[in-house]
Amino acid sequence: MNALLEQFIAESRELLEAASGRFLELERSPDDPELVNELFRAMHTIKGNSGLFDVPALTRTVHAAEDVLVAVREGALRLGPEHVDLLLDAMDQVSAWLDELERDGRLGEGADAAGEALAGRLRALLGGGEAAAPAPPEEDAPAEAGAAEGPGAALPPDWAVALPGEARAAALEAAGGTAVAVEYTPDENCFFAGDDPLQTARSAPGLVWLGVEPREPWPEDPEAFDPYRCVLRFRLLCAAEPGAVREHFQYAGEEAAVHAFDPVWLAVPGGEPQGGELWAEVAEDLRRALAAGDADALRARAEAALEAQGGEGWEPDCLRWIARLAGREGEAARARLALLVEALARGELPGEAEETPAAAPAGEASAGGPAAEGPDGGEGAAGDDGGPALDATARELLASQRDMLRTPCAAEVWDGRLASARAVCLRVAGERPELAEAFDRARAERDAQPAIEAIETLLAGEGAEAPAAEAVAEAAAAGAEAAAGGAPAAAAPQPPPAPSAAPAPAGGAPATPPAPGRGGDGAERPRIRTLKVDLERIDALMDLVGELVVAKNALPYLARRAEDVHGARELAREIKAQHAVIHRVTEALQAAVMQVRMIPLSHVFQRFPRLVRDLSRRLGKPIRLVVEGEEAEADKNVVEDLAEPLVHLLRNACDHRIEPPDEREAAGKPREGTVRLRAVAHDDHVVIEVSDDGRGMDPAVIRRKAYEKGVIGEQELESLDDQAALQLIFAPGFSTAERVSDVSGRGVGMDAVRAMVRRVGGEVRVHSVPGAGTTVRLVLPLSVAVSQVMIVEAGGQHFGVPVEAIRETVRVPAADIHRVKDREAVVLRDRLVPVHRLHRLLGLEEGERPEEEALLVVRVDGETAALVVDRFHEGVDVIQKPLEGVMAHFTIYAGTALLGDGRVLLVLNLRELLRCP
Amino acid sequence: MARIMIVDDAVTVRMYHRELVEALGHQVVEAENGIEALEKALGADWDLFLVDINMPKMDGYRLVREMRAGEELRAVPVVMVSTEAKPGDREQAWAAGANHYLVKPVRPETLQAVVRAIAGEAGA
Amino acid sequence: MPVKLGKTVATLEGLCAVEEAEPLLAWLREHPRGKVNLARLAHPHTAVLQVLMALRPPVSAPPRDPALAAWLLPALGAGRAEGG
Incomplete structure (x- = not known):
């Protein structure tokens, strides 16, 4: 591809x-x-x-x-x-x-x-009427109309522009930003259906003008006329919202063509042109007012001129439209005003002049687009008198400069525009002294006319010499452009074109190799400030960082060996010093790469509005999803792994917790339920909450259910406080769902949610107030990439324990560990802490009990516990990998990590471990 | 070699135009909207701007007006390349001070002919 | 009766329903020089309007309702001059 x-x-x-x-x-x-x-x-x-x-x-x-x-x-x-x-x-x-x-x-x-x-x-x-696209404006080449029906191709239909001036003026005055034209052609048999189309037409909203005409000639013989066959056509101009008009005609279906358009397009002067010098002066006067942006002055001057010159005719009509448009808001109105002022100066609407070949509008030739077929090589007119000849592109560009200079503009852009036109003309036509002179004069006189004339002369001269060639070029202009082959050798400014520089339109990429000379300009190339990098490359970088971390971890071993085996104390110290430096740099590198991997939560969040909307419609409950904080960032892996649990949580909220609307109403709540998805980023973790204003959860019910399902024993049934009871919903095999629906399936276990969240090192808790709603709170690490573990030894083997779970390491006399029933406990800081022996939990061989026990004090799920180990070792940074294959079933391990000396360390999953009796 | 700025909010279009322009041996700088274009343009010499009309933040018309009304970029040729082709668009482009108007999607040879006419061709 | 058919003038008043079209047409066929008085016309059914437009009788009195006159008279074309 x-x-x-x-x-x-x-x-x-x-x-x-x-x-x-x-x-x-x-x-x-x-x-x-x-x-x-x-x-x-x-x-x-x-x-x-x-x-x-x-x-x-x-x-x-x-x-x-x-x-x-x-x-x-x-x-x-x-x-x-x-x-x-x-x-x-x-x-x-x-x-x-x-x-x-x-x-x-x-x-x-x-x-x-x-x-x-x-x-x-x-x-x-x-609506039916819209299917008929607005007719393309007359002055546009058909190819252009086909190639680009722009979004705002909102033109009035031709008949609307041809309406009497008063009708159009009334519509312009009455309509705001949009006027509506309707052409209503009722069915011939509509009378038999009881319709009165005239009534429909007359009652149209905002009706400004109504016209009725037969759509076929009346029969010569009155006897042949059938009064019950409707042969009328109605045309309406309405100053109303298009929506209202469409609604009014909705039963007419395709019989009513409704066009919404900007009413300024109705400002078309009519009547016989008077001619005469004075209109140009009036236009100049108006042009200044227009350039100054003074609408009142513009209107006043147009009205004054109208009074002075008065009468009927095309030019006075121009003035009337200018007066009507003056002060109207919007870019379209301003452009129209400029056009009318220009029209007054020229004695015709600019578009009308373009029918003559010499003044063909520039740019149209290029409208075809890649898909258009057309003759590819219209030859430019070769000058035969030694002067540089102008190819079709050059002619178009020159015509564009002329058209641009003819178009009125704001005063502040006038100089710049003239200067840019000068630059283009001289580039395109070569250094012609008379052209440069004309531009200089235009600048000095602050009047573009000399420049316009010079361009015209140039175009006319060229055109006259090679009319046939131009005709070819113009003909080709409909879809293609006289292009690549167009510049003859004599054309000094244009070097010969590169051969086959055109990409295949359907295939896409312009396959042209970089031109020679580009490589040498590297120094000049501007700096690129942002890069889009393939994720694989970042992952590769992350892996390398991981390897570096592992390699770095090897240094302390090396130092120990230098000291222990080779007795090189000093060397060992130096290695340790280097280790400290590399450690610092590696940490910074890790942080930097992790920063690159951060993506906003919106990546996952943005699909949820649709999810909730679909659920809402499927469940027949109106539910609103409010999303907050989606700009918070987290590691890509965390964000991606988050999608599934969040989908479950949102489904559960919508399906089980938001009540049906009637039930809500009865409870004094709004019929529409609200589910809130909220993220807040902290330094090293991000909190995500899914809350709803639904029926909430009853701890008593959960307690009983948990007991019935064997999740908890009798003792816990009594002792669990309400908050702890709520957490039981995350226990495997627990579901409060009273019915199975197609939304949540078999009440997709919240245990699955918890498992997924824990997989990325997060934790989840629920809080609920019966009748008022439920909040599920996920606390997630910002990154899963690198974790710190402490290495402990038990039964001659090494294990990793995530440091975030470790509270402290203590040594206590063996006698301090008491036996309470079948369990052991120790008093630490005046608190009784249960003691577990790692060997026993892992089924390892237990050595001789020392006088002093090494205790690793950990905190898991808010509970403190002490683990008896043989020995503590150092803390290391590791890239933790999940267990694979058969090992994946051993939930007591969270994963594996490669150590600096090549050994593989099993990292303990304390939560699972301590659950074992 | 000429320096040419391509201003368009569509990455695909920028890429398409860039390849066509670079094939003529010119240097290209891209901008996503009028504001970014002005920021990147000031302080350097330019031979041509290819400018889209409908863009967020600052559209093509305004960009050209700013260029023409300012000091540094007032004489730099601008070719509008827009999907719009409704009547009045050209007039607006002329009023703003654009030197030419092309309609998307532009045939490769058309764009290259225009660029070649205004900015020449390097390395040939 | 909203349409009164006299000897030389047919007077249309108020709302002229679709059933009026046929008698009005018959009357206009029988009285090729007959005129219509629209002064008190409020709304003609489309069928009635068609009859007026097809046979173009001179208008002896235009509608007093200016909104109606504004579009009806142009639609009746030639009838306008005489109706004045």
């Missing part, structure tokens, strides 16, 4: 993952414009990227999703759960396609049909 496709897949997945979370948020707050925008941008980006590959089904689907979002943004559509379901389905499908792309390098066979169906369903959300 090539790199570009790989990148596309990675970027799309990232966007999709974020998007599905956002869709759920959107369902909750459908009016949040920022959310809609973000989602729109995500779809827009995927769509744009997908255009680089041959994946029409995918492109079509995200495009449809994008259109839905545009409708939401415009207020034409309010998202409900069904809509979100569909959008999420679409996201799932796109994900599946990405998997296919990654696996096979292309989409599967059914993709087109699936894409078609999904896009159809998405578009159906937009």
Whole structure:
């Protein structure tokens, strides 16, 4: 797979993952414009990227999703759960396609049909009328319209633009950011269904204008006319929310085409042009007001000019529209104003001029996109008089400069714009003194006209010399561009093009090798500040750190041997000193690598809103998930291992603990249950809580159940306090679930949750208040990578004990260990501490009892205990690995670790160990 | 060799444009949005900016306006490369001070022809 | 009766329902020079509107409701001039 496709897949997945979370948020707050925008941008980006590959089904689907979002943004559509379901389905499908792309390098066979169906369903959300895309504007080449129906292709239909000026003015005035045009063509037989389409049309919300016309000529002979066959067509302009209008016409289905658009597009002057010099002056006056951003002055001047010049005609109509638009909010309105002022100066709308070949709009030629087929090599016009000839690209660029300079702009960008146009023109057309001069004059006179004229002259001159060639270039412009082969040798500024520099559009990556000369410029290359590193490389780095830790741990052995075996005391001291240095550096290295491995919890959290939403719908209980602190970070392994237990906890909360809505209501709670997922990061651990406001847990019930199931004995039934009783839910084989549902399965044991959490070195506790809710609290280490263990000896073997469990090491006279019934205990700091003998727990041979016993005092699950060992050894840093194979069944071991001298150390799982009698 | 800034929030598009531009022997710097572009651009010489329109934080129109209104980057050629192609977009680009307008996805040869015309080609 | 068919003028008043279309059409066929008085018309059913548009009788009095007149008169086209 090539790199570009790989990148596309990675970027799309990232966007999709974020998007599905956002869709759920959107369902909750459908009016949040920022959310809609973000989602729109995500779809827009995927769509744009997908255009680089041959994946029409995918492109079509995200495009449809994008259109839905545009409708939401415009207020034409309010998202409900069904809509979100569909959008999420679409996201799932796109994900599946990405998997296919990654696996096979292309989409599967059914993709087109699936894409078609999904896009159809998405578009159906937009209502029947929307299916008919707005007509492309006349001045746009067909290829462009096809290649890029932009998201905001929200243009009024042609008929709306052609309406009488007063009607359009009324709509402009009455409408806010959106006006709606409806073309309603009722069914011929609608009268028999009892419909009165005229009534429907007249009662449309915000009706500004209504037009009725026959959709076929009336019969010459009145006798032939059938009054009960409806042959009318209604056209409406409404100043109302598109959503309201669509709702009004919802029963009309496809008979009503509803277009929402920005009313500023209605500002099109009409009438006969008057001509004359004075309009340019008026325009100049207006241009200044426009540049100054003074809406009042602009309106006042337009109205004054209208009064002075008065009358009918195209130019006065221009002024009327300018006066109406002045002061209107929005980028579109400002652009329209600029266009109208420019139109007044030129005596025509800029778009209209572009029908003449010499003034073909630049850029259109390149609209086709990689997928478009077209003649590839339109030849540029070769100059035959020795001057540099202009190829098609050069001509387009020059035309762009002209068009840019003609477009009015804010005063502060004027100088910069002229300077940039000068730079482009001189690069493209070569050093032509007359061109440079024209630009200098334009700058001096603060009027772009000389520069515009110079460009026109250049284009006209070239065009006149080679009209045929230009026609070819223009013809090619629909889909392709006269490009690669276009620069003749005489064109000084353009070196000959690199051969075969074009990547295959469907295959993706531009396969061109780096051009020569690039390597030598290394020093100039800008610094890259962030790197995306493959996880495998980080894991490899971590393994190396682990090996370094092990190697470092070998140094104390070496020092001991130097001293004990070789009697080299001094050498031993030096080795120890070096060990201290290496130890420090290794620790810093570890910390640094671990920092790299930290990822935010949002990686796991972001899938939960969807989970809870699905559960909520499946269980028929309204449940809200509140997520907090998802920005907290932890080691990648911890975060990944967290997913499964959290899924269980959330399921349990939704399924078992949140009551059905009626029950909640009866208890005086809101019908909607709340489940809260909260993370808080601390120095070396992160706390994650899953809490709910459900029915809570009754310690008495749990105690009894635990007893019935044999989890606890009679004695504990009496002695366990409430909090301790609650923890019984984590015991193997315990489940409070009263019924089995498809959500939690066989009441997936909380014991499994605890086991998973403990596997990464975490702990879990539950707290509950009957009737008010339950909180399950997970405390997890930030990292599982490196742990510190203390080596102890028992029965001639070495074992590791995690240092976090160790409280202290003490030696007590053997006589101080008392026997209480069948157990041993010792009094430490005035507390009676149970004593366990490690040999016995592990079934090892016990040596002679010394006079003084070595006690390792540990604390597990809040309980203190003392372990009798033969000897204490040093503490070491180890990379702990889980037990594999048959050993994995021995739960008394937490894992193994490689020691510096090559031995394998078994690390004890104190919790399991001390549970043994 | 020319220095060319590619501003687009889509990594895939940046990569695509980068490869096409680098194939002509030019040096490329990437930015995700207008703000990042300005931060990276100041203090260096540039031959061309390829700028997307719809971007978070600072969109393409604003970036170009900032460039034109400022001192350092005012004369640097800018080619807009956008998915939008609705009428009015071009006018907005012109008003902001963009020198050319291309519609995504751009054919490789089209992009290279434009880059070659404005920034030349290195090593040839 | 919302549609009163006289000798030279048909007067449409209030809400003219779909059933009025047929008699009005018949009347207009019989009286090719007949006029319509719309002064007190509130709403014609679409079928009635179609009849008016197809046969284009001169309007002797336009609707007093300006909102109705605003779109109805242009729809009736030629009828406007005479109805004034």
